[in-house]
Amino acid sequence: MTIKEALTTLPQYLLPHHFLSEVMSKLTHSECKIWKNLFIKTVINLYNVDMSEAKDHNLDRYASFNQFFTRELKEGVRSFPTAANAVACPADGAVSQAGAIKEGQIFQAKGKSFSAVDLLGGDTVRAQPFSDGIFTTIYLSPKNYHRLHMPFTGTLREMIHIPGRLFSVNTATTNSVPGLFARNERVACIFDTEAGPMALVLVGAIFVSSIETVWHGVVTPPTIASVREWQYQENAPVLERGQEMGRFNMGSTIIVLFGNDAIKWEDRLQANQQVRLGEIIGKTQ
Template sequence: MIKDTLTTLPQYLLPQHTLSRLMSRLTHSKNVAWKNFFIRQIVRHYGVNMDEALEPNIEAYPSFNHFFTRELKPGIRPLTSVPNAIACPADGAVSQAGQITAGTIFQAKGKSFTAVDLLGGSAERAAPFQDGVFSTIYLSPKDYHRLHMPLTGTLREMVHIPGRLFSVNAATANVVPGLFARNERVAAIFDTEAGPMALVLVGAIFVSSVETVWHGVVTPPTVSSVQSWRYDDNAPTLQIGEEMGRFNMGSTIIVLFGKDRAAWAEDLAAGKSVRLGEMIGKKL
């Protein structure tokens, strides 16, 4: 814990948004020598499996960000066929999963945050998830960084919530109170057969860019107050397994369901590696 604290404390002093803007410029650079060097370093250091990529040749990517948000080969992540299954929205590792107790979501030992804070301070927006369930999935730099639908859903609202850009790794989650409700994030709320479902895309240091398939890039720019978009007319409906958004650099997605609407698989617990499309729970 002391090591985690010493690693995390300097982040309070860093110009987080400035560093993220600088990283965005670097990752979108089309300088051939730079982007090829950067991609090779990430592939080598993190063990990225390029055999799964639709384009395995790193030199074919126009920029590092094109590589980072790369498509996978068709069929490489089969969608679960289990009846009533909730599909995993991303490749990654479970940070936490469990019950939303009295509106509170568990983050790490001794730390939690509220659904109200996570969803931008609106008690009305958070009410459908009271005493429901949540799962938090962390995407590492080696992972596929597109996000997909756990269930078929019709978009009701999207919310852009400003905040800090702390790292979202396990060490920082152990130290920073209310981490996921402090970082900048985009929440998309869908109507599904299991009732309301929230997908919260949490930004992090060097990861301030989030985009969705219906809107495009939501952030940057960052904002000074909560912004929301309602989709009461001509709302898009996305099928289970369909792409819904992506991180330009990696971060965390949090999935919320309401009370008695969904149940997670028994083995969905902190530290478990998960893959896009596999069953992580069932709708009730």
Template structure:
């Protein structure tokens, strides 16, 4: 472990992750106009948020900082890849990693990987669908649009909430904490698609006060106990390609999984690449 990791990563092991995230939730949902506008202006300035893309640019429109953080974009701000076999990027952000799932293992960073079985809550049948498939991990920073959308049309089959820690998901922590994405609290959504099974895994992080989906509302918290699973059959939601599927209340990471021989990422869809919601990131064989 480098000196940088000693100072940025090791202290996170002893932080009261969920207490701090609960405190952040209270702050970000505060509706005091002076406080929330000051907070919003600070984030816009620090991170260079492009308010020209926002549907509502007047800060008085937002009832709280979280309302601003999960803001809508103008119509047409994020065109969805039109080709029938194109995979649309599910979020604004930066590619953390993308590639094959090899022998059930997913690459995290140099020297670190984790299993699809761990990521998806320990259910062997759920994980088997993605054996030798492909994955993509996208990190959302505070400046990004924080709603998540469908890479292609899918019918929801299952959702599972897996409690866990809330380590940061910035690059330094991803490099320094083994099994990070399989340790943090997360919500895994499994869809049936023309490309076979698809998992969208919404990974929580420090100061992420909750994860929401459009069909369920807030899924987290609570953040302790055993995994909780919801199955969908006759009433299963069907979400079109490009449709909103969820959002982070504060920023984090989304991981996309597909089955074997079903998809191919574009050659330039590699670690470190900035991406925008809706852009073409690959093809599927459906």
């Protein structure tokens, strides 16, 4: 850990993560026109948000900052592959890491790893299909589009809401906090696909006011003390590749897991690589 990373990370252990996120939620959902427009313009300028891709670039038509943050894209500015074996990128962002899951361990950064069992809520049976599979972790910055889409067609099997802290998920914190993505509050969605099981894990972070899915709505808040689970059997939702599956109300990270010998990532899918929603990141084997 560098001195800069320490100064960024160590104070976070003392912060009241969920309280701060609740305050941010109230601010981002405020419909005070002066406040929300100031907030929107500040973020656009600070992070160089490309509003030319937004379906609606008139800031007055966003009732709150959160509506702006989860804005839709114009039709046609992103496309998804048509080849049956293609795996699409689920979000705009940057690759934090990508590679093999080795004996159930997922690489985080700088010698730090976390287990698939911990990531998926402590259930060894749930995690077993991914124990020697592959993963990619994609970080969404404030400038990115914050809706998440299906990388591969799947039938929803279960959803798990796992309690935890809300550390930042920026590079400094990822390099410094052991087991970060298995410590933060998160929502794991397990799908059955033609390539075997696929897990999409939506990881919360400081100031992420909520995580929601298209079939359930807002999953968090509320803050919880123990794991919550939803099983889907009869009439389970089937989501096609490219279909919206969820969103972050404020930004964070999505982790994609596949099982052993199911998918081969594209060679260019490396740490720090910028990625765009819909581009091919892998293919079935």
